Amino acid sequence: MKMLDRRLLTDRIVRGIASTLAVLALVLLAWILWTLVYRGATALSLSVFTEPTMPPGRNGGLANAVVGSLVQVAIGLAIATPVGLLAGTWLAEMGRGRFADAVRFVNDVLLSAPSILIGLFVYELLVKPFAGFSAIAGAAALAVLILPVVVRATEDMLRLVPGSLREAAFALGASHHSVVVHVLWRAARAGIVTGILLAVARAAGETAPLLFTSLGNLGWSFDLDKPMASLPVTIYQYAGSPFDEWVALAWAGALVITVGVLALNILSRVVLAPRGKASK
Amino acid sequence: MTVDSSTAPTVSSVAAASLTKRGHVDVGDGVFRFALNAAAVAVLVILGAIVVLLFKGGFPALKEFGLGFFLSTDWNPVTEHYGAGVMLYGTLITSLIAMVLAFPASLGIALFLTEVAPERLRRPIGTAIQLLAAIPSIIYGMWGFFVVSPLMASTVQPFLTSIFGPIPLIGVLFSGAPVGTGILTAGLILALMIMPFITAMFVEIFTSVPPVLKEAAYGVGATMNEVFRAVTIPYGRTALVGAVMLGLGRALGETMAVTFVIGNANRIAATLYSPGASIASTIANEFPEAGPGSMKLHALLELGFSLFVISFLVLALARALVRNRMEG
Numbered sequence: 242m243k244m245l246d247r248r249l250l251t252d253r254i255v256r257g258i259a260s261t262l263a264v265l266a267l268v269l270l271a272w273i274l275w276t277l278v279y280r281g282a283t284a285l286s287l288s289v290f291t292e293p294t295m296p297p298g299r300n301g302g303l304a305n306a307v308v309g310s311l312v313q314v315a316i317g318l319a320i321a322t323p324v325g326l327l328a329g330t331w332l333a334e335m336g337r338g339r340f341a342d343a344v345r346f347v348n349d350v351l352l353s354a355p356s357i358l359i360g361l362f363v364y365e366l367l368v369k370p371f372a373g374f375s376a377i378a379g380a381a382a383l384a385v386l387i388l389p390v391v392v393r394a395t396e397d398m399l400r401l402v403p404g405s406l407r408e409a410a411f412a413l414g415a416s417h418h419s420v421v422v423h424v425l426w427r428a429a430r431a432g433i434v435t436g437i438l439l440a441v442a443r444a445a446g447e448t449a450p451l452l453f454t455s456l457g458n459l460g461w462s463f464d465l466d467k468p469m470a471s472l473p474v475t476i477y478q479y480a481g482s483p484f485d486e487w488v489a490l491a492w493a494g495a496l497v498i499t500v501g502v503l504a505l506n507i508l509s510r511v512v513l514a515p516r517g518k519a520s521k
Numbered sequence: 522m523t524v525d526s527s528t529a530p531t532v533s534s535v536a537a538a539s540l541t542k543r544g545h546v547d548v549g550d551g552v553f554r555f556a557l558n559a560a561a562v563a564v565l566v567i568l569g570a571i572v573v574l575l576f577k578g579g580f581p582a583l584k585e586f587g588l589g590f591f592l593s594t595d596w597n598p599v600t601e602h603y604g605a606g607v608m609l610y611g612t613l614i615t616s617l618i619a620m621v622l623a624f625p626a627s628l629g630i631a632l633f634l635t636e637v638a639p640e641r642l643r644r645p646i647g648t649a650i651q652l653l654a655a656i657p658s659i660i661y662g663m664w665g666f667f668v669v670s671p672l673m674a675s676t677v678q679p680f681l682t683s684i685f686g687p688i689p690l691i692g693v694l695f696s697g698a699p700v701g702t703g704i705l706t707a708g709l710i711l712a713l714m715i716m717p718f719i720t721a722m723f724v725e726i727f728t729s730v731p732p733v734l735k736e737a738a739y740g741v742g743a744t745m746n747e748v749f750r751a752v753t754i755p756y757g758r759t760a761l762v763g764a765v766m767l768g769l770g771r772a773l774g775e776t777m778a779v780t781f782v783i784g785n786a787n788r789i790a791a792t793l794y795s796p797g798a799s800i801a802s803t804i805a806n807e808f809p810e811a812g813p814g815s816m817k818l819h820a821l822l823e824l825g826f827s828l829f830v831i832s833f834l835v836l837a838l839a840r841a842l843v844r845n846r847m848e849g
Binding site: 251256258259260266270277323324326327334335351355366416419445448473476499510 | 550552557561565567571630632637638650651652653657662749774801804805813840
């Protein structure tokens with residue numbers, strides 16, 4: 242009986258430790274979010290979204306940084322989505338054998354490559370040989386980040402489409418591409434969109450790949466050949482500055498970007514993929 | 522994770538082939554297949570270009586300093602002598618701290634999410650913990666710098682010193698001035714960042730254990746803890762190691778959070794409180810001062826190339842471990 246008591250006690254202790262750790266994780270999440278709200282909300286006002294960044298001493302905002310981020314993410318997405326969709330489809334449809342395994346492996350390498358190396362790569366590829374730092378280089382770096390996520394999501398989602406659906410379409414005499422476009426992509430749409438949303442959330446918060454590509458810009462710029470501001474890079478510059486109002490703006494920006502990124506994540510997890518298969 | 526891939530594509534290719542024989546296929550199919558192939562090749566080309574450009578960019582530094590580049594702890598822009606020793610040490614030690622902290626934490630949380638928590642709470646708590654992984658790394662950096670570091674300096678580090686300080690050998694690690702920013706804080710923040718990632722994979726591994734095995738153990742009277750230790754862990758051992766290594770790969774390349782809290786000093790000290798530098802933080806910090814064509818830029822690119830090689834090896838190993846288990 243004593244032995245059994247000890248075993249039950251150990252079990253209870255292990256349960257207790259596991260629960261404590263989970264609670265600790267939740268507390269840390271709440272702590273981070275609270276810090277953002279507490280420090281960011283005080284600096285948050287309408288002018289943050291209407292005024293561009295200004296020299297210290299004048300009350301500026303982050304409007305050009307927000308717009309710059311949106312522009313670069315949008316271009317990156319426009320580059321990466323079609324390529325990723327096609328490559329993922331190739332893996333799902335014809336991806337057998339050694340070459341396909343290689344593509345899959347390479348895609349995994351891209352997926353886990355440190356993002357700062359993507360920045361260095363695009364610097365060597367687009368910035369150094371051409372006219373210097375530019376919004377388009379920043380967008381290209383984000384595209385390299387988004388691409389492997391889209392490839393993975395597309396392949397996984399297409400493989401979940403029931404074979405009977407595919408066979409039915411072929412039995413009607415549909416060509417391969419119309420089966421893919423009209424049946425498979427349509428059936429897997431929710432999952433693929435989820436993957437793309439998660440990729441966008443990841444890209445929107447990335448700082449490192451933009452440091453050496455779009456560089457940042459203290460004023461308005463819509464010229465894709467020129468350096469362009471982005472929210473993460475501006476936050477990075479402001480958070481490390483000695484000016485209190487810049488640090489406050491950095492917190493406001495941090496709050497904005499986190500709310501945006503988490504909203505995208507929750508949207509994709511809860512609304513679009515209730516079964517959670519695509520949520521990685 | 523693994524999806525049945527054997528049947529579906531075969532059906533489609535057979536059907537496509539028969540269509541071709543009958544001549545019903547329009548030009549569209551050929552173009553479509555070409556586009557698919559081209560996109561797949563593009564993925565390979567991008568990685569190839571990354572490897573080539575990073576290697577080429579860093580090669581002058583390798584030629585100038587030889588293999589000593591990786592051992593030398595001298596990083597001196599004045600004498601134009603660059604070595605990666607400090608950064609390699611900083612990268613490895615911060616990642617090691619992160620693994621030591623994140624592995625048990627992930628194990629516990631994954632156990633909680635799969636066995637301990639009431640069914641209703643599993644999904645919301647799991648999602649909340651995954652949100653930690655979604656927070657951009659610059660946020661961790663700011664939080665780490667403005668909130669955690671002061672706390673480390675005022676409370677945590679003096680506390681650790683009072684506990685571990687008197688112990689020989691280990692005490693050295695927790696000695697020195699508690700400044701807050703440094704190796705230990707960087708490792709701590711990294712641990713928090715990779716924990717949700719490792720947890721998610723652990724949960725997947727734990728749920729892939731056949732229920733029959735667990736039920737058999739419960740049937741002979743084992744407690745949850747005993748089932749976990751005797752069935753779940755041994756069943757998923759290789760995959761667990763692989764998952765931890767995937768987490769390690771993330772920690773090695775993490776940039777912004779580490780840049781904020783590591784203190785950015787080009788030296789190695791025995792104490793974990795001392796400021797240091799990682800490969801990624803050095804690249805982020807020193808890049809603006811490295812003009813095109815300068816030896817410093819080459820050295821930074823060589824650092825980048827070595828980081829790529831390290832994370833590539835870690836990923837390849839992790840992938841092999843995870844996959845072995847899945848196929849076996």
